[in-house]
Amino acid sequence: xxxxxxxxxxxxxSVGDRVTITCRASQSIGxxxxxxxxxxGKAPKLLIYKASNLESGVPSSFSGSGSGTEFTLTISGLQPxxxxxxxxxxxxxxxxxxxxxxxxxx
Amino acid sequence: xxxxxxxxxxxxxxxETLSLICSISGDSITSRDHYWGWIRQPPGKGLEWIGxxxxxxxxxxxxxLKSRVTMSVDTPKxxxxxxxxxxxxxxxxxxxxxxxxxYRYGVGGPFDFWGQGTLVSVSS
Numbered sequence: 544x545x546x547x548x549x550x551x552x553x554x555x556x557s558v559g560d561r562v563t564i565t566c567r568a569s570q571s572i573g574x575x576x577x578x579x580x581x582x583x584g585k586a587p588k589l590l591i592y593k594a595s596n597l598e599s600g601v602p603s604s605f606s607g608s609g610s611g612t613e614f615t616l617t618i619s620g621l622q623p624x625x626x627x628x629x630x631x632x633x634x635x636x637x638x639x640x641x642x643x644x645x646x647x648x649x
Numbered sequence: 650x651x652x653x654x655x656x657x658x659x660x661x662x663x664x665e666t667l668s669l670i671c672s673i674s675g676d677s678i679t680s681r682d683h684y685w686g687w688i689r690q691p692p693g694k695g696l697e698w699i700g701x702x703x704x705x706x707x708x709x710x711x712x713x714l715k716s717r718v719t720m721s722v723d724t725p726k727x728x729x730x731x732x733x734x735x736x737x738x739x740x741x742x743x744x745x746x747x748x749x750x751x752y753r754y755g756v757g758g759p760f761d762f763w764g765q766g767t768l769v770s771v772s773s
Contacts, residue, residue, distance in 0.1 A: 544712060544713070575754060575755060577758055577759035579696075585765075586745055586747075586763035586764065586765055586766055587688075587696065587745075587760075587763060588763075589759055589760060589761045592753065592758075592759040592761075593753070593754075593759075598761060630695065630696055632696075632698075632757075632758050632759065634754075634755035634756075634757045634758035634759060635755075637698065637709065637711060637712065637756075637757045638698035638701075638711070638755075638757025638758050639698070640695055640696040640697065640698065641695070642695050643695045643696075
């Protein structure tokens with residue numbers, strides 16, 4: 544099974560900050576990686592697919608990069624609405640989610 | 650407008666079978682570029698893909714759950730379902746149905762639309 548390790552588990556930041564979340568896969572997954580945002584009591588929302596493709600309607604302040612085993616999600620200019628938990632997901636072979644990164648207010 | 654609605658018992662006894670249905674409105678379960686999935690989340694914890702199904706009935710399960718999972722499609726009712734047998738407390742949590750639309754690679758994702766989720770507790 545492909546394992547996915549996400550870091551950090553918690554990130555404290557301020558409005559306007561640039562934040563980066565990392566996801567590492569236990570073996571190469573090409574670019575078959577997605578990023579989701581989840582707010583309390585809500586279903587996850589797809590932000591990015593195929594490592595760097597922005598889902599329709601998602602602000603351009605979100606960007607993704609990487610391939611193979613290392614990937615990053617960057618939020619440039621953190622907005623109040625961006626404080627949430629973020630998950631990566633590999634879908635190269637079946638599917639595995641990372642453990643999540645909670646972005647909280649500093 | 651697409652809507653996915655999970656339904657089923659909110660309480661299941663240990664060793665029994667959890668059964669959930671996802672009702673689809675605003676889209677067709679027979680769409681040839683859609684994969685329909687189930688994902689779960691214990692309260693306060695992370696996400697776990699359970700499995701995905703294509704309208705033809707082809708199924709793809711998480712290897713760690715495969716021996717206990719059955720997914721099926723009900724085309725006339727525009728629904729798909731999940732059955733998870735021999736449940737324990739570890740199976741409690743929120744269960745989401747979701748869909749991957751479009752000719753993107755992958756059967757286990759990326760899921761671009763999700764239901765609101767349903768909470769399942771396991772207790773005698």
